[in-house]
Amino acid sequence: MDSLRPPRPELESLVPYDVKDVRADIMLASNENPLNLPGELLEKLADLAARIPYNRYPDPLSNPLREKIAEANGLEPGNVLVGNGGDELIFDLLLAWGGPGRTLIDLPPTFAMYGIDAEMTGTTVVSLPRREDFSIDGEALLERLKPGDIDIVMIANPNNPTGTLAAETLLIDVLNATDALVLVDEAYFEFSRHTMRPHMSRHRNLVILRTFSKAFSLAGLRAGYLLAHEDVIMELTKVRQPYSVNRFTQVAASLVFRERPVFEAGISQLLRQRDMIVCGLEALPGVTVYPTEANFVLFKVAHASAVWRDLLHEHSVLIRDFSRAPGLEDCLRVSVGTEAEVVRFLGAMDEIISRRHASDLFGIAATAQRHLKEGE
Ligand code: PMP
Numbered sequence: 001m002d003s004l005r006p007p008r009p010e011l012e013s014l015v016p017y018d019v020k021d022v023r024a025d026i027m028l029a030s031n032e033n034p035l036n037l038p039g040e041l042l043e044k045l046a047d048l049a050a051r052i053p054y055n056r057y058p059d060p061l062s063n064p065l066r067e068k069i070a071e072a073n074g075l076e077p078g079n080v081l082v083g084n085g086g087d088e089l090i091f092d093l094l095l096a097w098g099g100p101g102r103t104l105i106d107l108p109p110t111f112a113m114y115g116i117d118a119e120m121t122g123t124t125v126v127s128l129p130r131r132e133d134f135s136i137d138g139e140a141l142l143e144r145l146k147p148g149d150i151d152i153v154m155i156a157n158p159n160n161p162t163g164t165l166a167a168e169t170l171l172i173d174v175l176n177a178t179d180a181l182v183l184v185d186e187a188y189f190e191f192s193r194h195t196m197r198p199h200m201s202r203h204r205n206l207v208i209l210r211t212f213s214k215a216f217s218l219a220g221l222r223a224g225y226l227l228a229h230e231d232v233i234m235e236l237t238k239v240r241q242p243y244s245v246n247r248f249t250q251v252a253a254s255l256v257f258r259e260r261p262v263f264e265a266g267i268s269q270l271l272r273q274r275d276m277i278v279c280g281l282e283a284l285p286g287v288t289v290y291p292t293e294a295n296f297v298l299f300k301v302a303h304a305s306a307v308w309r310d311l312l313h314e315h316s317v318l319i320r321d322f323s324r325a326p327g328l329e330d331c332l333r334v335s336v337g338t339e340a341e342v343v344r345f346l347g348a349m350d351e352i353i354s355r356r357h358a359s360d361l362f363g364i365a366a367t368a369q370r371h372l373k374e375g376e
Helices: 009-013 039-049 063-072 085-097 112-120 138-145 168-177 197-202 230-239 247-258 260-282 304-315 339-375
Strands: 080-083 103-106 124-127 152-156 181-185 206-211 224-227 287-289 296-301 331-335
Touching: 009 112, 039 247, 063 080, 063 224, 063 247, 080 085, 080 230, 085 112, 085 152, 085 181, 085 206, 085 224, 085 230, 103 112, 103 138, 112 124, 138 168, 152 168, 168 181, 168 197, 197 206, 224 230, 247 260, 260 287, 260 296, 260 339, 296 304, 304 331, 304 339
Parallel strands: 103 124, 103 152, 152 181, 181 206
Antiparallel strands: 080 224, 206 224, 287 296, 296 331
C-alpha cells in the first residue's frame, strides 16, 4: 500500500515550531549566548569527553548534576529534575498536570511552547491576554483562579518575547490563590536576577524552570532543570523519557554549572550591550522599545515585516519577526549579541529606518503638494 493514514486530527491546526533554518552572518533570533563556551572550558570538556563510556546508557536522572544544582539552591536532589532543555520539562509538566479534561492558564503574548504543548497533550487552554504594556492582568488572573478548576498556570518571568518582569507580589498572590501547579519559568534568570526560589518552602505548587541554553552557552546541547517540591518531581519522573539527557550533555552541564562564575563577566557585558540596543533603538524615529529584563529587546516599528526582511537580505542580520502574532502587531525581537554584532544591527536599523523615514517624508510632501494643487 502506498497511502498514509492521517495522524491525530488535533495536529491539523498545529504549525511546526520555527522549522525555517534561515542563516545569516549575524544571528540574533534565538536569545542564545552569542559566545561559545570559554576556551578553558572547551579544553576541560574535551578531556572529559574522551573518558565518557558512550556505549552505556546515561544516568536517567543526571544525578551528579542534580546534586550540584540542589546544593547551590539550598535544596535536596529530590527537588530537582534535569531535562533535555527547558522545552522537554514544559512538555513533561503538561503530560502530568495537563491532558484531556484539564486546564492551563496561558498569559499571551508569551512563550509559544506552553500553548503548543497544551494542544499536543489535549489540555484546555484559558488565555488571559496581557495588558498593552505586557504586564499580567492580575485581577483577571486571580478572578479566573477562583472557581478552582485550573490545573496549571505557566508564567514566563521575565516573559519571552516581551522581556517583562512580573511583580513578585502578584506571583505570591497567585500562589496563595490556587492549588494549581504554578510554573514560574526563569529561563532568563541569570540576566534578570529575580527568582521565586525563596517562596518554595511555603508553596508546594511552585515550580521554577531554568536553562543552560541562554547565559551558559549550551543551547546546542539541550539541558534545563526544574526546582520543585519532591512530590511534583516524583510525578514528573513517571511521564518523562528516561534517557532524554545524554551523557555528553550531563558532563558538559555539570562542568558549566561548577564553573559558572566564569560566565559572570560575560553576562554583565551582555547587559551593557542590551542597554546599547535599547538606547540605539530609542534614538530612531518611530521605534518604540519595551522595557526588558532578559537578553533580548522587543520593539515596535511600522512595516515591521519589511524592516525584518531588509535586515536579513541587505545586512545579513537575522532577528525574530513577531508582527503577525496576536498582541504583537509590528513587533520585532532582537537578541543581545556581541558588541560588534550590536553595532552592526544598530547601523543596519539606522540605515533602514532613515531610508523609510525619508521616503515617508517624501510621500507626505508629495501628498501635501498634490492637495495644494487640487486646492488651487
Ligand atoms: N522558557 C522560555 C521562556 C524560553 O524562552 C525558552 C527558550 N526559548 C525556554 C523556556 C526553553 O529553553 P531550552 O529548551 O533551550 O532550555
